[in-house]
Amino acid sequence: MTSSRTPSWTISVLGAGAWGTALGATMLSAGHTARLWARDPALVDEINTDRRNSRYLPGIELAPRLAATTSMEEALQDADCILAVTPAQSLRAVLKAAKPHILKSVPVVLCAKGIERETGRLMSEIAAEILPGNPVAALSGPSFAADLARGLPTAVTVAAEDVELAARLAERLSAPHLRCYSTDDLRGVEIGGALKNVLAIAAGATSGAGLGASAGAALITRGFVELRRVGAAFGARPETLMGLSGLGDLILTCGSEQSRNFAYGVALGRGESLDGRPLAEGAHTAGIAARIVRERGLEAPIIESVTELLAGRITVEKAMQALLARPLKSEN
Numbered sequence: 140m141t142s143s144r145t146p147s148w149t150i151s152v153l154g155a156g157a158w159g160t161a162l163g164a165t166m167l168s169a170g171h172t173a174r175l176w177a178r179d180p181a182l183v184d185e186i187n188t189d190r191r192n193s194r195y196l197p198g199i200e201l202a203p204r205l206a207a208t209t210s211m212e213e214a215l216q217d218a219d220c221i222l223a224v225t226p227a228q229s230l231r232a233v234l235k236a237a238k239p240h241i242l243k244s245v246p247v248v249l250c251a252k253g254i255e256r257e258t259g260r261l262m263s264e265i266a267a268e269i270l271p272g273n274p275v276a277a278l279s280g281p282s283f284a285a286d287l288a289r290g291l292p293t294a295v296t297v298a299a300e301d302v303e304l305a306a307r308l309a310e311r312l313s314a315p316h317l318r319c320y321s322t323d324d325l326r327g328v329e330i331g332g333a334l335k336n337v338l339a340i341a342a343g344a345t346s347g348a349g350l351g352a353s354a355g356a357a358l359i360t361r362g363f364v365e366l367r368r369v370g371a372a373f374g375a376r377p378e379t380l381m382g383l384s385g386l387g388d389l390i391l392t393c394g395s396e397q398s399r400n401f402a403y404g405v406a407l408g409r410g411e412s413l414d415g416r417p418l419a420e421g422a423h424t425a426g427i428a429a430r431i432v433r434e435r436g437l438e439a440p441i442i443e444s445v446t447e448l449l450a451g452r453i454t455v456e457k458a459m460q461a462l463l464a465r466p467l468k469s470e471n
């Protein structure tokens with residue numbers, strides 16, 4: 140929590156979807172000033188006038204102090220810290236648009252969970268490319284936007300290669316209902332957040348296809364083995380993957396239809412239409428994750444199965460049969 144000795148910050152939040160709005164509201168309760176940027180004038184108007192974000196956070200009343208704007212210049216003016224909270228595939232474009240208004244000294248905290256489809260880059264690699272010189276961090280962990288926006292408690296991890304920056308940001312971004320831990324394992328935090336979304340689609344599909352709770356638990360456990368294997372190839376530390384941004388978020392996302400990725404998987408498993416569904420980052424990350432797995436010679440059959448499922452090349456039942464029929468081996 141921000142102590143009474145530290146002056147409050149002006150925090151600019153790029154993206155006023157579910158997570159950007161919830162984080163903006165949380166920053167107010169941490170004692171900061173929060174300014175949201177969104178590209179959609181109707182959304183900005185609704186936040187400023189009606190104190191709601193009915194599309195992304197229905198049923199939640201927003202504090203009058205949460206101001207939104209479509210102007211990057213206005214949103215980023217005098218920012219002490221920037222939270223980048225648009226979907227992973229749009230981060231590059233949003234940071235490019237923001238760049239003329241960002242001072243080099245201002246830390247940028249990446250809150251999207253994904254891998255860039257075309258390049259295989261992590262969010263921090265994109266930020267380093269577009270904003271070289273700016274301190275970069277990531278915030279990730281088990282945290283449904285609607286929970287946080289309602290003031291329900293959780294804990295997340297703030298990661299930066301500079302451990303002092305991570306600790307400083309964790310202190311500043313913590314709120315009465317948000318406890319931020321810190322780490323210098325930036326890649327570990329990012330890869331855990333990106334891959335848990337792919338695994339949540341697998342877990343949802345298993346549930347939607349009616350394959351039973353036992354199959355779900357087996358799949359999540361073996362999926363976690365894959366997450367750790369791919370994470371290790373990215374240089375992630377095992378304890379990071381066992382922490383809030385890895386296992387913690389995997390438990391949350393694979394266990395509740397409140398997760399859009401899990402719900403997307405459920406629809407897939409039931410054979411329902413996937414058109415017009417809310418954002419499911421795992422559907423955008425699965426293909427590139429499978430490509431990385433193949434290129435690096437890693438074994439990640441569940442991640443690869445999700446790609447096949449999403450492409451419509453296999454059914455959930457066939458994917459499960461193929462997983463079960465793989466050569467038997469030692470568990471570890």
Ligand SMILES: NC(=O)C1=CN([C@@H]2O[C@H](COP(=O)(O)OP(=O)(O)OC[C@H]3O[C@@H](n4cnc5c(N)ncnc54)[C@H](O)[C@@H]3O)[C@@H](O)[C@H]2O)C=CC1
Binds near residue numbers: 157159225233252418
């Ligand atoms: N919703 C949640 O509970 C959490 C979400 N996240 C992550 O935060 C990121 C954002 O997710 P949400 O806010 O939930 O998504 P959302 O779908 O609720 O909102 C996304 C917002 O970004 C805007 N947007 C999309 N493409 C854009 C572009 N090219 N330029 C500018 N704005 C664009 C949309 O108009 C919308 O306002 C995702 O990577 C997600 O995994 C992380 C933790 C929790």
Ligand SMILES: O=C(CO)COP(=O)(O)O
Binds near residue numbers: 400
């Ligand atoms: O990342 C999240 C919770 O930590 C949100 O998950 P979904 O994007 O699947 O809703």
